[in-house]
Amino acid sequence: MLSHSDQFPAVASGLAGTYLDNAATTQIAASVLARMAAFETAGRANVKRGIYPLAIQATQAFEGARAAVARYLGAGDSNEVVFTSGATAAVNLVAHGFGAGLAAGDEIIVGEGEHHANIVPWQMLRDRAGVVLKVLPVDDRGYPRIDALAGLITERTRLIAVTHASNVTGAVTDVAAICDMARAKGVRVLVDGAQMAAHGAVDVTALGCDFYVVTGHKMFGPTGVGVLWARAEVLDAMAPFMGGGEMIRRVTFEETTYAPPPHRFEAGTPPVTQAIGLGAAADMLLATDWPEVRSREWNLLGGLMDVLDARDRVTVIGPGADDRRLPILSFTVAGAHPHDLCELMGARGVALRGGHHCAQPLMDRFGVEATTRASLALYNTPADVDAFSDALDHALTVLS
């Protein structure tokens, strides 16, 4: 039986080094590469329109990928899955499509701990449509303060946009609780699932949200593809964002009518190869023994936290080891800037991310400019924790 690392060429070869930057991009799986290569070498054609065998096969492969992603997300219908170029594009699609139905004075609640991709599109909507943005604060561990939500929701609230799991702290939001409160008030909920999707199957139906976004490159798939999942009735009511081929029912110079979802939101030739790759990633993840993986990730996270606990001047930003969280760990070291730590540890083969992680409001909340982040995935091993420990000691010695 192959180990997890054997399924990832860059990990198996060692070329990825001690790869602890999975919250930014995970390594791509061999099965993903194989399916994309098979499509490009023996199945390449445009999708949705052609009626020759190759095009029919291509469309089947493309729609098969949609169905695989739908299964992984727990969607009731694969037509609720819209392919985009990534999670950012998916949020922007909602900001334009759903946003087109909002009026000046309508309110959107955005989490304080969000990635900029789940802040800026709403600010842009505010600037063009006059909607009001409200901020759902996070607590000292980085969790959205659900106790504050009731006080923020008014009769003008139309949407709550929150992350499922923080890309900085790993804190996992109690999305179901937020959705329960929102549903009672007729408020839609958008969930940024970019981090969550690499750590086990999602069940959008059980969560009760209205929109869920993921991206391929953070779930062992290719770059350049992501997904917007939305409830069928929500998609039905949404205006298209981009116009072009493939998304219309009929075009005349007087009027254009639009195709039903998901095609209404997939103008132009979609990222076919990438979508097929994402489908392969979803299939791989569906076949993964998640209790085993989570147990291993949990142990490794504990190992990383032990390493940090044993060093002076280190502060962990976010939840504790036993809290509801993903294996994403941010920390600061007094007197050692994250870029300097990452530079020195990177030279020792340990891939980390230092900076604001596209979450500057959260940095402000914690009173830091930047953090160093180590993030785990299913192929990491105890040797990675040892390498992290050694490289950290080296960096701290150089910087002392």
Add this chain to the structure above:
Amino acid sequence: MSGTDDLYDARIKQLAARTAGLGPLEHAHCRHEADNFLCGDRVTVEVELDGGAVKRVGGRVRGCLLVQAAAALIGETAPGLDRAAAMDGIRHARALMADGTPATGAWEGLNAFTPAHGLKHRHDCVLLPFEALEACLGGISGAQPR
């Protein structure tokens, strides 16, 4: 020592340790805030002039060791230089980063950053304080303190 370790040699660390000496200026003639949008590092440079020459450099530095060291170098080198000579620092810094050309004259201290020449992803760290200085001095039209 690896090439990366060389970047953090004693000269750079000693320079960076002196950043704390910058601080805000009470009678600054110009002030400019520069951000590295990729990483969020931010440098605020303030300059007080005495006639046509730089009298003091102050400000605030929020960044990595290289940003701190470059800002400290400016704080120690620019005072006494006329505006043109002070603004010339960025030309030396860019040349050093781009092709390793050693800095000369007043800005010779920049050569402490020579190991960064081979690390293109860190060039912006060294240049950020110099860009702030250039924009600060370049924006002066009169000589009245702010």
